[in-house]
Amino acid sequence: MTGRKGQRWKKAGLFLLFALLVGGITTVLYCFYLSFEIEKRFSGRRWQIPSRVYSDVTLLYPGQRLNKGLFFQKLRDLGYREVPRNPEMPGEMRILPESLALFLKDIKMTGKKRKGFPLLIRFEADQIESLERRDTGQVLPLMEMEPEALMLFFGPEREQRRLVSIDQLPRHLIHAVLAIEDSRFFHHPGIDPIGMARALVTNLLSGGIRQGGSTLTQQLAKNYFLTPKRTFSRKFKEMLIALTMEALYDKKTILEIYLNEIYFGQKGSVSINGIGEAAQFYFGKPAQDLSLDESALLAGLIKAPNRYSPHRHPQAALKRRNRVLRAMFKEGWISGKQLKKAQSLPVRTVGVKRYGKRAPYFMDYVSRQLSRLYPREVLSGMGLTIYTTLDTQVQRAAEKALAHGLARLERRHPELKRLNPSERLQGAILVMHPKTGAILAMVGGRDYSASQFNRITQARRQPGSTIKPFVYLSALDTFTPASLLSNEPRTYTVDGHFWQPKNYKPVFRKHLRLKEALAQSVNLATVDLAMRIGLKKVVETIHKFGFSTPLRPYPAVSLGAFEVIPLELATAYCAFAADGVEPFPLSLKEVYDENGKLVKRKYMTLSSVIPPSKAYLMTSMLQYAVTHGTGRSLSRRGITFPVAGKTGTTNNYRDAWFVGYTPEVLALIWVGFDDNRSTGLTGASAALPIWAELMTAIKHRISRNVFKVPEGIVKKRICVESGQLAWPDICPVTEEEVFLSENVPKRRCTLHGPNYGLRIMRKRWEKWVPETEEGGP
Amino acid sequence: MPKNRMCLVLGLFLLFLTACVRQVALRVPVGHVSRDHPAETWKETGEGAQQAEKAVPSKSPGEVASVSLMEQARRYLDAGDAESAIRILEQSIALNPYNGRGYYLLAEAWILKKDPKRALSFNRMARSYLKGDAAWEKRIREQYRKIKLIQ
Known part of the structure; x- marks a missing residue:
């Protein structure tokens, strides 16, 4: 009996041993398979990083005129926060009546890297009086403001992240994450039996799931390789993957991947992933600049980003942050003094800015060019940095001028009003630098959400x-x-x-x-x-x-x-402003890969179409058109600097145009209906006021310089009646006129002449004599 | 003829005589109206026009900033970094489109990048804006020869 029983136990033991052996071998083989999977995933591209599109940089210099409203708005768009004291940290600013103190952010562009520093800009009326470093007292001749982020090319997953290196992160940030998520991270092999047991006890005592026993490595394994479904087999797989990951990679690498991977909340339809993006989203600063309280708040978000969102639930976020701080104190990673100070601080975050398209028509135009250079998946996944020519201050001014102008026209001419958004009076603006060809602003229509048709690049209208x-x-x-x-x-x-x-x-x-x-x-x-x-x-x-x-x-x-395409019309006019050289219209400037290597660059390209002398002659005549011709109302609209331009009105008032320029900026304005209905408006009454409003707003682009006279131009005094060379002091009305040196009028005025005085006297005499006879006594 | 009419005729006669004397002596007749009286006389040659431009005394703030950028670009060029120099010079030209020296330096940058076509187009611009400045004209000619060599 005993022998049989013993044999049965022996058999069961053998079977168990065999089962364990098979299970062990299977597990080892599975782990071996997993190691390949993990390596494959981690050695390749870990994340899809959307490409970012930026505006051009903004230059500031003493003597430059500024539209302060536009400039301060630009600073806010760049993420500068107003503070009631002198700025102490990058991204802070203080606006005073006659000065602006700001702590500049870092610029990290290839060919241009700058560490942020405190700057004082003094103003004299609407001009920059001086630029001075507040830390060294150095007076600066020139300053470059960082470019603004305009758009992101998302992939289908719509994830947004900025990669950070663990070496750059502050120690308190790492401690905050570890304290609340996995304080024994550096002491376990990927799974933490002590942590699991503690979680089990806590959950049993509370009668619900209060604490998770997953380590950071397990969380990473779940995020990377598994579904969120809670099953025993998934948990087992998670543990195996965590163990394998720990065997393959060191703790620092795993922690870095975790911090770049983890989900931190939602911005509209876009998910915020990684500590780098979260730092920018919640605090408008790089992760390396996060303070202790900010780090604790972000660490607290990991468990439930939406429940503890400081934007939506600030009180819950505050409680959670303090819990993280207490956990850090408990671990001995912060002192009691640090804990007290951090706990006393309120939750301070930057406002939510959606990843909406800025300058949407311009971005469409840029996107079309980019799509010719790169496939969609490269743009949405390779983290390219794309710099454009857009001047966000000019863009904002153009959008405002068009909106004002069209609303004003509808107020004055109620017959132009249409209820249907697709039938409304439309307008478009293009602003270019005539010499470099840089597109500074593009407004392709009145309302992008109603119509994406770009009336600058896609429309064909009569000029x-x-x-x-x-x-x-x-x-x-x-x-x-x-x-x-x-x-x-x-x-x-x-x-x-x-x-x-x-x-x-x-x-x-x-x-x-x-x-x-x-x-x-x-x-x-x-x-x-x-x-x-x-x-x-x-x-x-x-x-x-x-x-x-x-x-x-x-x-x-x-x-x-x-018919012409408005973009081509504006580019053609550039040649008049740029001494006969027609530039190639530029919107895209530079493309860098995610390692900061320049991969594409568009350069200023000039093509000489007419001699400088002819271009100047045209400018001179177009200056006359705005001082004495159809554009003369510009002077009473505040345009007191040298400009040249031309109005345009088409048959039956279908299109109203104005194209005008200074030596440094050219703007084209179009107003009309998409379906070619008559507006009853001329270029001077509809388009020109918009141009004037725009130009008076973009002070930083207007130098008020004159158009310089090139070689091959001569000036002569002419008789305005005959158009021939004036007889000095004989022709009654004369004017100075510019000519091409090879085509100067040779004949003196034939209408008047040396004997003109005599002829006049004779005429007057003849007129007077009969009068005398008739009027005799 | 009434007395006042006689006076008028006499007055007119005297006026006529004065006018004739002026016309003969100075060829300056009566009745001239000028819309604009320039304070200075323009030289009627292209060179004159250039000289008139050179007489402009002070630089605008944009022009001063443009020079500052040009100096930065020159340092990049000296270090052999044509890309950075081009980026800065394009900004310099945006601030001052008549910046002849800026075009000269842009041509230098394109020589460095071995692109004679672009170098030539900027050399041409520099020549146009620095006309009349003997020292610069010489440099521009030398630059032109350099471009021809790499063409």
Whole structure:
């Protein structure tokens, strides 16, 4: 009996041993398999990092005029927080009536790295008086503000994170996380039986799940390889993975991966992952700058980021933070004094800024260019840093000017109001640097949420009179600004049809000087000029400026009766402002990979289309157009610095344009309906006021410098009646005019002359004599 | 003829005589109206125009900042870092589009990057803005020869 029993026990023991052996071998094999899986996952790309798009940097220098409202808003957008004392930490600022004290943030760009420092900007009215380092007292000639983040290219998982190295993180942050999540992290092999037992006892005593027994490694294993489903087999797998991970990697590496992986809450539809992103999201600062209380708050979030969110539940967040602080004290990682001080601090976070698109039309334009360079998955996963040309102050001013301008038009002309958002009066603005070609701002429509159609890059609209400068330019070899043009009505035959152009408003003079005809935008004189120089030449000139839209040599071409893309029109005008050099429009500047290596760069590219002298002549005539022509209302709208520009109105008032520029900035404004309905508005009444509002707002871009006179330009005094060289002190009304040195009028005024005084006297005498006879006694 | 009419004719006659004398002596007739009286006479050549520009005494704040950037760029160029120099010089030109020296340095940076086409386009711009400055014209000519060598 006993023998049988003993044999049975022996068999059971053997079976158990066999089962354990098989189980052990299976476990070892499974762990072996897991090690491959873990290595595969960790040796490859651990995270999908969305690419970030930034604006251009902003330069500040003494003497620069500023729109303080725009500038302070920019600082807020950059994450600078107002404090009631002198700033002590990066990202703080204090606005005073005549100065601004701020602690600059670090700039970490390739080719430009700068450690943040305290700066004092003194103002004199709307100008920067001085820039001074508050720490050293050094007066700075120039200062660069960091670029603004504009957009992120998310992948389908919509995760956002900024990677941090564990070596950069403050010790108190690591201690805070360990204290609340896994205080024995550095003492267990991946699973913590003591911690598990403690959690079991706590949970049994409380009658519910109050404490989890998972180590950091287990949490990481769960996040990386398993589903959140709570089953025994999943828990077993989690432990095996944790053990394998610990066997493969050292504690520091595991902790670093954990801190970069863990979920810290939600920003709209985007999840905030990793301590680096969480530090920026909740406190607007890099993780390495987190204070003790901030570190404790973030560590407390790990358990339930939404329940302890300082944005939504500040009281719960405060309690949780203090619990973390107490745990740190208990572990001996902070002193009683530190605990007391940190616990007394309120919860201070930065406001939530959604990852909404800033400058959405511009971003669409940039995205299209990027998609030609990189596939979608690279943009959403490779963590590229993309710098653009956008000036956020100009963009904000442009958006505001367009919104104001269109609302003002609807108020004054209620017939323009439409209830349907897709039928509303539309407008678009493009601002460029005429020399570098940098796109400073782009507003492709009134409301991006209602219509994503970009009226700057995608629309094809008739340019109307804004094309006239190119007609006049075509004539400059033979005509001069003083040449007389006919303003008499004529009928032209086009493809067997009669065409009779008309002036927009009556001009009673039979002849006008070329400069006057352009300034007043006189249609009859323009068509006369185009016919005299030949339509072929006009079309050639327009093509030379890079217009891609089809164009046929009809007389109406000279009045802008064909379609153009607004971006191309603005770029063509750049050549007038930039001494005949047409730049390539730039929106994308530099692309860096996640290691900060430059992978793509777009450079300033110039293409000479006309000689500088001709460009200057056109600028001179377009300056006259804003001082004496259709743009003359600019002066009473606060434009008191040198500008050149041209209004444009198309047939039946479908489009209203204004393109104007200074030596440093060019802006194009378009107003109209998408479906080509008439607005009843001219360029001068609809587009020009928007241009003026924009230009007065972007003070930092306006130098008030004059257009410099290039070689090949001469000045002569002309008789305004004949357009010929004036007889000194004979011609009754004269004016100084600029000419190309190779095309100066040679003839003196034939209308007046040396004997003009005699002729006048004779005329007066003849007039007077009969009067005398009649009036005799 | 009434007495006052006689006086008027006499007055006009005297005025006419004075005008004739002026016209003969100075070729300056009556009735001149000028819309704008320039304080200084323009030299009627392109060179004159350049000289008039050079007479502008002080630099605008943007121009001063542009020079400061140019100095930074020059240091990058001296260190052989053409990329950084180009980045700074493009900023310098944005502040002062008439910055001839900036274009010269941009051409230098593109020579360093062995891109003669771009170097030439900036050399041309420098030539246009620094015309009349003998020392710079010489440098620009030398730079042009350098570009031709790498072409």
